Amino acid sequence: MHDIKSIRDNPQAFDAGLKRRGLAPLSASLLAIDEKRRAAILASEQAQARRNAASKEIGEAKKAKDDARANKLMAEVAELKTTMPELELAAKTADEELAKELAAIPNLPLDDVPEGTDEHGNVQRHVYGKTRNYAFKPKPHDDLGGALGYMDFEAAAKLSGARFVVLKKGLARLERAIGQFMLDLHTGEHGYTEVNPPLLVRNDVMFGTGQLPKFEDDQFWAIKGELLAAPDERLKTERLGLIPTAEVSLTNLVRESIVDEKELPMRLTALTPCFRAEAGAAGRDTRGMIRQHQFTKVELVSIATPETSRDEHERMLSCAEEVLRRLDLHYRVMTLCSGDMGFSAQKTYDIEVWMPGQSSSQGDGGAYREISSCSVCGDFQARRMDARSRGPDGKPRFVHTLNGSGTAVGRALIAVIETYQQEDGSIAVPAVLQPYMGGLKTIERDK
Incomplete structure (x- = not known):
């Protein structure tokens, strides 16, 4: 299995290795999936962090007897509870898509392996x-x-x-x-x-x-x-x-x-x-x-x-x-x-x-x-x-x-x-x- 971080750091070397295997370049498509995965993970993490912060703010608003603010925050938390599973699923789906693509790619040859197709x-x-x-x-x-x-x-x-x-x-x-x-x-x-x-x-x-x-x-x-x-x-x-x-x-x-x-x-x-x-x-x-x-x-x-x-x-x-x-x-x-x-x-x-x-x-x-x-x-x-x-x-x-x-x-x-x-x-x-x-x-x- 290939390390996506290594591909991200040096996509040209990865594609050059694939070419020696007789395969077309794949770094661009893999990095596009990786970018989607990272964005989905970030969105999910941000939603979780906001939910935690909002829950804490609700307690503070109630303590200050600011019912309007408390109600607004509770509505926000309720909405996050609805959207968070979707964000988590999107992150999970993108992660599985990347893993599936990486799992199908062969190992890359060492530099001293002779060139050839068969x-x-x-x-x-x-x-x-x-x-x-x-x-x-x-x-x-x-x-x-x-x-x-x-x-x-x-x-x-x-x-x-x-x-x-x-x-x-x-x-x-x-x-x-x-x-x-x-x-x-x-x-x-x-x-x-x-x-x-x-x-x-x-x-x-x-x-x-x-x-x-x-x-x-x-x-x-x-x-x-x-x-x-x-x-x-x-x-x-x-x-x-x-x-x-x-x-x-x-x-x-x-x-x-x-x-x-x-x-x-x-x-x-x-x-x-x-x-x-x-x-x-x-x-x-x-x-x-x-x-x-x-x-x-x-x-x-x-x-x-x-x-x-x-x-x-x-x-x-x-x-x-x-x-x-x-x-x-x-x-x-x-x-x-x-x-x-x-x-x-x-x-x-x-x-x-x-x-x-x-x-x-x-x-x-x-x-x-x-x-x-x-x-x-x-x-x-x-x-x-x-x-x-x-x-x-x-x-x-x-x-x-x-x-x-x-x-x-x-x-x-x-x-x-x-x-x-x-x-x-x-x-x-x-x-x-x-x-x-x-x-x-x-x-x-x-x-």
Whole structure:
């Protein structure tokens, strides 16, 4: 959420940031609403002050036995009682209008974010490893999983529809192993605290991290209700959202609170199922497990001070990268351009892992696929959540929030399956995962 005072102080900088996002200037319309809001608030406050003063003057007039003046003042107070609710409503309406407009505006990019309108403007930061050479043509993960008999999309479709999968035996265990390996790495070596958060959250929690109101249709919603015994027996409902990422639950743990800055940076991690409607993904990545309605992900969240958030962003990226380095997977890191960042981000690094069995825009032969996205959000989410910290001077200020995939377990599974595939269709288990697999070194079809 943007600070209207900051926009008021420097509207040109605000509009310049929006332009980098590919958006039209908005400062003039926002400031017009703000002016109307401030005028309405002032009128309401002045009416309240006049009512209080007039009430005091009535007592003085009666004490002086000035009935004419007392009657005139009482008439004025009566009129104010009539007009004040209207003035209060006008102030409330203008305040809500401004809040609604501000809530729909994305965060502004930092100065060092590259210019661009879409993914073609993203800039490669660095590359780790290199593509492997195979003595055979690598297959996509869904062909490999289907041939093993351990990846079943048809069974999932009978249960839930498209974009779901049933994993069995060795592949089910491999997915679990990958998630547990990531958690152990982040908690044991990277200093993150493991959290097991709720998967269902309230509207204001979704609003806090920026899923609402803009991405209403991208969420799955659960409705709980009870039948009332009221005359019309209407159904009273309360909506809860299934989290699209554990970022939502973890970041909101500091909502509506003031934390001591001695506790920062606060580093949190969770391994959870995630749920996305993929409302805007029609026709994209329809094969296999690349884009699912339900998937598993390890999330990293940091709550930091404004002075340390940029360094924390670099640290978070290195923590996510270490997962892929330990798995010996080839990847590249991209700095997203101003037009390709997420709604709440100031700056984002995407880690794209190489998947040899995927098809790129140039055809078969492998492709990079996003497996992690690490973002620094500044105080954008903190303002929406009212999350603040108190420093040595005792004054509260908004914290900075960061989030990153550490990483997407399902896509890591795909990368492992495709990278470690053998010519006979079996999957070699990376050395770092073998302890989580009971020492199993190869996943093969049952004889």
